[in-house]
Amino acid sequence: xxxxxxxxxxxxxxxxxxxxxxxxxxxxxxxxxxxxxxxxxxxxxxxxxxxxxxxxxxxxxxxxxxxxxxxxxxxxx
Amino acid sequence: xxxxxxxxxxxxxxxxxxxxxxxxxxxxxxxxxxxxxxxxxxxxxxxxxxxxxxxxxxxxxxxxxxxxxxxxxxxxxxxxxxxxxxxxxxxxxxxxxxxxxxxxxxxxxxxxxxxxxxxxxxxxxxxxxxxxxxxxxxxxxxxxxxxxxxxxxxxxxxxxxxxxxxxxxxxxxxxxxxxxxxxxxxxxxxxxxxxxxxxxxxxxxxxxxxxxxxxxxxxxxxxxxxxxxxxxxxxxxxxxxxxxxxxxxxxxxxxxxxxxxxxxxxxxxxxxxxxxxxxxxxxxxxxxxxxxxxxxxxxxxxxxxxxxxxxxxxxxxxxxxxxxxxxxxxxxxxxxxxxxxxxxxxxxxxxxxxxxxxxxxxxxxxxxxxxxxxxxxxxxxxxxxxxxx
Numbered sequence: 220x221x222x223x224x225x226x227x228x229x230x231x232x233x234x235x236x237x238x239x240x241x242x243x244x245x246x247x248x249x250x251x252x253x254x255x256x257x258x259x260x261x262x263x264x265x266x267x268x269x270x271x272x273x274x275x276x277x278x279x280x281x282x283x284x285x286x287x288x289x290x291x292x293x294x295x296x
Numbered sequence: 297x298x299x300x301x302x303x304x305x306x307x308x309x310x311x312x313x314x315x316x317x318x319x320x321x322x323x324x325x326x327x328x329x330x331x332x333x334x335x336x337x338x339x340x341x342x343x344x345x346x347x348x349x350x351x352x353x354x355x356x357x358x359x360x361x362x363x364x365x366x367x368x369x370x371x372x373x374x375x376x377x378x379x380x381x382x383x384x385x386x387x388x389x390x391x392x393x394x395x396x397x398x399x400x401x402x403x404x405x406x407x408x409x410x411x412x413x414x415x416x417x418x419x420x421x422x423x424x425x426x427x428x429x430x431x432x433x434x435x436x437x438x439x440x441x442x443x444x445x446x447x448x449x450x451x452x453x454x455x456x457x458x459x460x461x462x463x464x465x466x467x468x469x470x471x472x473x474x475x476x477x478x479x480x481x482x483x484x485x486x487x488x489x490x491x492x493x494x495x496x497x498x499x500x501x502x503x504x505x506x507x508x509x510x511x512x513x514x515x516x517x518x519x520x521x522x523x524x525x526x527x528x529x530x531x532x533x534x535x536x537x538x539x540x541x542x543x544x545x546x547x548x549x550x551x552x553x554x555x556x557x558x559x560x561x562x563x564x565x566x567x568x569x570x571x572x573x574x575x576x577x578x579x580x581x582x583x584x585x586x587x588x589x590x591x592x593x594x595x596x597x598x599x600x601x602x603x604x605x606x607x608x609x610x611x612x613x614x615x616x617x618x619x620x621x622x623x624x625x626x627x628x629x630x631x632x633x634x635x636x637x638x639x640x641x642x643x644x645x646x647x648x649x650x651x652x653x654x655x656x657x658x659x660x661x662x663x664x665x666x667x668x669x670x671x672x673x674x675x676x677x678x679x680x681x682x683x684x685x
Contacts, residue, residue, distance in 0.1 A: 229474040230608030231650045250644055252613040264647045290476065 225266035225294050226277050228255060232288035239280040239289060246273060266292060312542055313509045313517045313535030317493055322398050326437040329401035336405050336500060338412035343372060345413045345499065352503035353515040354495070358456070358488030359386075359559070359577035364495065367485060371414050376483040377465065378416040380407045380492050382423035383449035383456030386560040387599075388579045391519035392489050394531040396427045399493060400434035404441050406492025409499045410485065411443070417482075419444045422461060423489070424451055453561070453603035457651050458486045460605075471605035472651035488577070490519055510536025518578050522547040524557070525584030534573065540580060541569025549582055554681075555589050555667055557581040561596050562656025565589055565667035588682045590671050593664035594619070594626035600657045611654040614645035622661055628675045635665055635672060 226239075226246070235253035246267055250256040257267045269277055269291075281289040320332035349365035356362045358381060371378075380403055384392040396403060404421070411419045421431060421444055428446055435441045449455045450470045459473040462484045473481070487495075494516055498506050507515040514536030523529040526549050534543055540556050555567045559576020565583075573580060583589055601615035618641045625634045642658040649655075665672060674680060 227476060228648075229476065229650070230610065230648060231472075231474045231477070233609060235609050250610065250614075252609055254609040254648070256644075256648075260643070265649075292476065 223294050224269050224274065224277075225263070225292050226269055226280070227266050227290050227292040228264075229288045229290070230254075230265065232286045234286045234288075236285055238283050238285070242276045242280045242283070243273060266294065268294065312538050312546060313533065315533060316497060316509070316517050317395060317399050317402060317490070317519065317533055320399060320401070324399060324401065326401055326434070329399075333402070333405075333497075333500060336409070336496065338405075338408050338499070341409060341413050341499060343413060345409070346372065348498060348503050349495070352498045352506040353512075354491070354498065354506065355514075356488055357490035357494065357518060357577065359562070359575075361575055364487070364491055367487065368410070368414065371483055371485045374483040375415050375417045376485045377418045377420060378407060378410045378414060379420045379422050379461055379465070379484060379486045380404075380489050381449075381456055381458075381461055381486050382421070382427060382489040383461070384424065385449075385451075385453040385456045386562075386577060386579060387453070388523050388557070388560045388581050389521045389577055390523075390529065391521045391531045391578055393424065393427055395490055395493060395519060396423055397430060400431055401438065402493040402496050403489045404434065404438070404444065405496035405499070406487075406489075406494070407444060408440060409495050410487065410492065414485065416485075420447050420465065421445070422447045422449050422456075422464075424449050453600070454605055454651065454653060457653075458484075459651065461486050471607060472649075472653075474650045513537065514572070514574060518573070520573050520578040520580060522549070522580045522582070524580075524582035525552075525587065526582050536574075538573050539569060540566060540571045540573055543573055543580060544569070544582065552585045553582055554585045554587060555583045557583065557592075557596075561600055562652070562660060564659065564663035565593075567667055586681065586684070588626070588671055588680050589664055589668040590622075590675055591626045591680070591682065593660065593668075594622045597622045597657060597661060600653070600660070604653060605651075608649040608654075610645050610648035614641060614648075615654060615657055617641055618645065618657065618661060622664075625672065625675055628678050628680060630676055630678060632676055634676070638662075638665060 240247040247255045257264045320329045346368045354364040382392045455470040457472050459478040460470050462481050464470050510516045520532050555565050560579035563576045597619040601619040604611045606612045645654040646658050
């Protein structure tokens with residue numbers, strides 16, 4: 220399933236605006252404080268695994284994130 | 297909490313192993329240092345010294361316990377800034393300050409070794425304000441340390457975190473950086489000061505000598521700070537693999553121990569005398585019998601929540617929530633859902649920050665629930681072991 224590509228969340232920038240959770244509803248929910256929360260509880264919560272089908276939405280999320288808190292990275296797991 | 301005891305006399309000693317780090321005696325000057333350890337030739341070491349480090353099995357003494365040779369090897373070609381990290385933000389630890397006070401030249405030797413082996417661009421000695429005057433004198437007391445720059449470490453819990461150190465050196469605040477951001481800063485090798493002192497000994501005497509103390513999995517000696525409910529705080533040099541009970545015995549702590557917090561505020565509670573003094577940066581905080589581990593943990597958790605850099609949302613909001621729930625358990629809130637609430641908050645916060653501060657805090661709370669299961673049941677029923685003392 221995993222493409223080996225992950226969505227890296229820079230928590231020092233993230234402000235919990237929630238755009239990414241709307242663009243990637245199958246990957247990200249929101250925690251009680253509004254911050255993006257990986258829906259797969261077993262995955263790395265800071266480097267969220269993406270499937271190939273997620274990549275377009277992930278690129279939109281990166282481009283649209285008002286805090287510039289997202290980027291693509293390659294899995295280190 | 298027993299931080300008041302941290303102001304009591306601290307004296308380096310050597311037990312359960314050879315006296316290596318303080319062999320030059322208290323407040324040793326450079327001449328006494330060279331007389332005790334012999335001269336050090338750093339130019340002759342070369343990058344092959346990284347193989348000697350690998351053979352030694354030296355692991356970092358700052359808490360994470362990462363193999364030192366791997367960190368050196370990662371900077372074999374990028375001419376890093378090398379930092380001797382003496383920030384020691386952990387309130388329960390004073391082994392680094394003690395080492396800097398009594399064996400500064402061993403630390404400086406290790407910094408010079410790393411600088412020569414890695415062709416470092418800059419050498420930095422990073423330590424708290426209290427250590428700086430003596431370190432400035434030590435640097436001036438020797439002919440070979442002109443390149444070492446002293447930088448003051450702020451007195452906060454996170455000031456010694458590796459990316460926070462890089463942040464300070466770049467002119468930023470003493471708070472951690474995102475991992476990707478940190479990878480774009482100038483190459484920086486941050487080594488704990490005790491690690492570098494051990495490096496200086498390995499450069500002189502070799503890996504086989506280093507391994508002649510300690511165990512195969514924890515070779516060499518290590519410094520341990522004993523504090524908490526003890527007559528006086530102490531820093532002891534012990535052989536690797538030493539057990540908590542043996543160290544407490546030598547420290548003069550006999551009976552009357554309820555539990556020991558191993559590894560400091562990000563550490564774990566243990567109730568077995570045979571547990572090792574690792575992991576962590578060599579911190580043993582004694583909880584005396586008659587004292588409640590839940591109350592102590594709630595105090596520490598509140599401190600850790602306040603020490604959040606407040607950069608990362610899950611830490612900024614999650615640690616106060618965790619501290620609040622831990623405080624309610626300590627205050628004997630009869631809500632039977634509290635242990636489950638603590639566990640789910642822990643799962644929510646873990647791994648969701650730029651540094652390991654949330655993870656370490658969650659680990660502490662989880663270990664408290666694990667070690668103090670009987671106390672937890674008593675608190676939920678409205679009683680506490682401290683009522684009887």
